[in-house]
Amino acid sequence: MAGALLLILILAPAAAALGCVGSRRARVAELLNLGAGVVSFAAAIPLTVLSADGPHRYWANYILIDMLGAWVALCAAIVYLLASIYAVGYMRLLGEDAKLWGFYALFALFALTIFACVVMNDAGLYWIAVELTTLVSTFLVAFERAAESIEAAWKYIIIVSAGISLALLGTVLFYWSGSFVLGPTYQMTWDVLREAAPKLNPQLVTLSYLLVLVGYGTKVGLAPMHTWLPDAHSESPAPISAMLSGALLNAAMLGIVRYLAVADGAGVGTLARTTLVAFGIASLLVGTLFIVRQNGVKRLMAYSSVEHMGIIALGFGFGGPLGVIGALYHMLNHSLNKSLMFFGAGNVMRSLGSKDIADLRGVWARFPVQGALWLAGAVAITGAPPFGLFLSELVILRAGLTQSFAWAVYVMLVLLIVIFVGFLNHFRVMYFEPEGQEVAAPVSAWCVAPMWLSLIPLLILGVWWPHAVWDHLMAIARMIAGAGP
Amino acid sequence: MLTAQLEPLAASLFSLMAIACLVLAFVMLGSRWLNNYLYAFAAESWIIAALSASVAYCGGYPELYLIALLTALFRGLFLPFLIWRIMRRLDVSRELHEILQPSSALVVGALGVVFALLVAYRIGDSIGLASRVAVLALTVMLSMKLIGFLMLAVRREALSQILGLLVLENGIFLGAQILIPGMPLLIEIVILFDLLIIVACFGVLVQYLVANVGSTSSRDLKRLVG
Numbered sequence: 001m002a003g004a005l006l007l008i009l010i011l012a013p014a015a016a017a018l019g020c021v022g023s024r025r026a027r028v029a030e031l032l033n034l035g036a037g038v039v040s041f042a043a044a045i046p047l048t049v050l051s052a053d054g055p056h057r058y059w060a061n062y063i064l065i066d067m068l069g070a071w072v073a074l075c076a077a078i079v080y081l082l083a084s085i086y087a088v089g090y091m092r093l094l095g096e097d098a099k100l101w102g103f104y105a106l107f108a109l110f111a112l113t114i115f116a117c118v119v120m121n122d123a124g125l126y127w128i129a130v131e132l133t134t135l136v137s138t139f140l141v142a143f144e145r146a147a148e149s150i151e152a153a154w155k156y157i158i159i160v161s162a163g164i165s166l167a168l169l170g171t172v173l174f175y176w177s178g179s180f181v182l183g184p185t186y187q188m189t190w191d192v193l194r195e196a197a198p199k200l201n202p203q204l205v206t207l208s209y210l211l212v213l214v215g216y217g218t219k220v221g222l223a224p225m226h227t228w229l230p231d232a233h234s235e236s237p238a239p240i241s242a243m244l245s246g247a248l249l250n251a252a253m254l255g256i257v258r259y260l261a262v263a264d265g266a267g268v269g270t271l272a273r274t275t276l277v278a279f280g281i282a283s284l285l286v287g288t289l290f291i292v293r294q295n296g297v298k299r300l301m302a303y304s305s306v307e308h309m310g311i312i313a314l315g316f317g318f319g320g321p322l323g324v325i326g327a328l329y330h331m332l333n334h335s336l337n338k339s340l341m342f343f344g345a346g347n348v349m350r351s352l353g354s355k356d357i358a359d360l361r362g363v364w365a366r367f368p369v370q371g372a373l374w375l376a377g378a379v380a381i382t383g384a385p386p387f388g389l390f391l392s393e394l395v396i397l398r399a400g401l402t403q404s405f406a407w408a409v410y411v412m413l414v415l416l417i418v419i420f421v422g423f424l425n426h427f428r429v430m431y432f433e434p435e436g437q438e439v440a441a442p443v444s445a446w447c448v449a450p451m452w453l454s455l456i457p458l459l460i461l462g463v464w465w466p467h468a469v470w471d472h473l474m475a476i477a478r479m480i481a482g483a484g485p
Numbered sequence: 486m487l488t489a490q491l492e493p494l495a496a497s498l499f500s501l502m503a504i505a506c507l508v509l510a511f512v513m514l515g516s517r518w519l520n521n522y523l524y525a526f527a528a529e530s531w532i533i534a535a536l537s538a539s540v541a542y543c544g545g546y547p548e549l550y551l552i553a554l555l556t557a558l559f560r561g562l563f564l565p566f567l568i569w570r571i572m573r574r575l576d577v578s579r580e581l582h583e584i585l586q587p588s589s590a591l592v593v594g595a596l597g598v599v600f601a602l603l604v605a606y607r608i609g610d611s612i613g614l615a616s617r618v619a620v621l622a623l624t625v626m627l628s629m630k631l632i633g634f635l636m637l638a639v640r641r642e643a644l645s646q647i648l649g650l651l652v653l654e655n656g657i658f659l660g661a662q663i664l665i666p667g668m669p670l671l672i673e674i675v676i677l678f679d680l681l682i683i684v685a686c687f688g689v690l691v692q693y694l695v696a697n698v699g700s701t702s703s704r705d706l707k708r709l710v711g
Contacts, residue, residue: 122672124672124675124676125671125672125675128672128676132679139686142690142693146697147697147698147708148709150690150693150697151698151708151709154643154706155706155709157687157690158650161650162634162637165630165633165650165653166630168654168657168676169630169656169657172660172668175665176665179664185667185669186667201611201612204608204611207604207608293711294711295711299711
């Protein structure tokens with residue numbers, strides 16, 4: 001059953017991509033992509049539930065559906081669905097209908113590669129899947145063909161490819177360290193690595209883990225390897241920004257978490273966690289500084305992604321059941337919330353014709369409904385109640401206090417407060433500075449509906465953390481810690 | 486472990502090839518001319534292919550013959566050809582604005598090798614490696630990594646950056662042949678194909694750069710800041 005769902009999850013975007021190439025018509029392509037989004041989302045929910053029955057392995061052990069992977073797949077599927085709804089409205093505004101079929105083909109392929117990352121059981125194949133996400137999404141970032149987009153795409157592919165080659169080196173060294181225990185030829189699945197971990201050489205594991213952390217950390221956007229992220233996120237079309245931020249970053253974080261379990265098993269968990277926490281704090285710090293003094297509205301959102309990936313890294317770095325639960329819940333909430341933020345930013349940018357915060361004025365007066373949605377999202381993304389991120393950040397903070405990372409918790413608290421003030425100050429300027437009060441032409445329903453669809457669950461997750469979800473996340477935390485010391 | 490039971494002749498052959506690759510990396514680092522980069526890269530790939538073949542022969546890994554063939558074909562012929570085509574279309578023949586003179590870059594590269602050697606010795610000690618080949622392979626792997634990053638950092642031309650990335654990957658491939666010849670065939674083949682796709686993507690992007698930015702030097706990529 002889980003196998004069938006997995007096939008649906010993978011085949012839906014693949015079929016959509018093929019269909020787009022086959023039809024070469026913008027209207028057909030957008031519907032195909034939307035259909036794929038709906039189908040993958042419909043498959044991801046039962047898949048998440050079924051993954052609790054224990055890990056399922058397919059295709060000679062190369063494919064794995066475990067609870068952790070299925071959770072990340074769920075986050076990705078949610079963003080894919082929202083972004084493909086939004087894209088229908090947004091991409092029509094660009095007036096590039098002739099090229100749109102290619103855009104949607106790549107869009108579906110991008111979703112496909114992200115799902116592929118999540119289900120790879122072999123560390124080598126996981127690396128390849130992550131690399132493929134870069135290659136596909138580069139062309140999505142470059143889609144608008146403005147000089148800025150091309151610059152962003154070039155920086156993206158160079159920085160991420162270079163970073164990820166470190167992860168390949170780390171993967172090779174992990175394989176080498178395993179070959180002392182398991183013989184020269186073996187299949188490097190996550191389970192095999194974790195079982196062998198206590199017998200691996202700790203020094204070699206440390207080196208390999210650090211390489212992998214920096215490598216995939218580049219892809220996650222942890223500071224100081226985050227430099228590609230604000231460019232790529234701000235210059236790509238808004239639906240792609242949402243995919244990059246809400247789906248791709250999580251998929252890369254998954255690799256770090258899986259290697260972290262191996263490092264734990266090899267007895268170098270303290271160092272591994274401390275480094276991850278340090279990267280998390282660095283990301284929060286960089287995010288804070290650039291959020292406070294930011295001019296571009298989408299760059300603001302991009303730096304907020306750096307910040308939130310830092311928080312997720314902190315959650316996994318703190319570890320313990322609370323840390324992992326908080327980080328996973330944060331992934332889900334961030335995926336929903338960041339989609340909402342990018343959609344709002346895309347709408348406002350398109351209507352007012354500028355990317356600069358300084359040029360966007362009187363947003364609320366001009367867009368009463370979606371302005372309110374966007375503002376609610378802004379309050380949510382700074383971690384204020386009653387939205388989901390408040391709960392997940394609270395859990396992560398508590399996790400840090402129960403572990404021995406109290407210093408990081410205090411730093412995180414201070415930075416979160418600064419971000420709250422800095423982020424909302426930009427919104428105050430955009431919403432309440434008087435200038436231009438006329439109501440703007442309404443945006444198409446395609447562009448507003450996904451904002452509702454992300455805000456409502458976000459609010460629900462904030463006021464009511466379902467018991468089943470808590471138990472599910474607790475089971476994932478136990479699964480990760482099962483290999484621990 | 487392959488490296489534990491090597492005959493002296495094979496061990497010295499492997500060492501020689503690894504060192505030749507390192508020297509070629511320095512050739513790339515010390516030159517301004519894109520042509521030289523390209524030839525050095527192609528030569529490096531051929532040496533790696535030869536290394537795969539000899540590991541296959543000495544260690545008894547027949548599947549590595551296939552890898553050797555594919556390496557020679559893809560990295561030795563096809564990739565250099567692709568890059569040569571891009572180079573001709575762009576009409577750039579040399580690096581104009583390096584941040585670091587080639588001579589200084591060589592010195593920094595040498596420091597990188599020393600650092601790599603220290604790391605490799607430390608790891609080798611902690612594992613208790615009997616063979617020097619493994620330590621050497623690790624050293625070369627890490628130093629080519631560092632040299633590749635150095636090239637990425639001090640060169641501005643788009644083509645140099647692509648070649649810098651390829652040096653990064655070559656280093657890993659070289660080390661992997663010696664350290665883990667038993668790595669599953671599937672992975673190695675997919676990584677080879679992956680590399681081809683990367684270069685193809687770069688080719689397309691470089692054309693975009695020319696068409697939309699009007700330059701292939703990353704000096705001119707400075708619109709997005711802050």
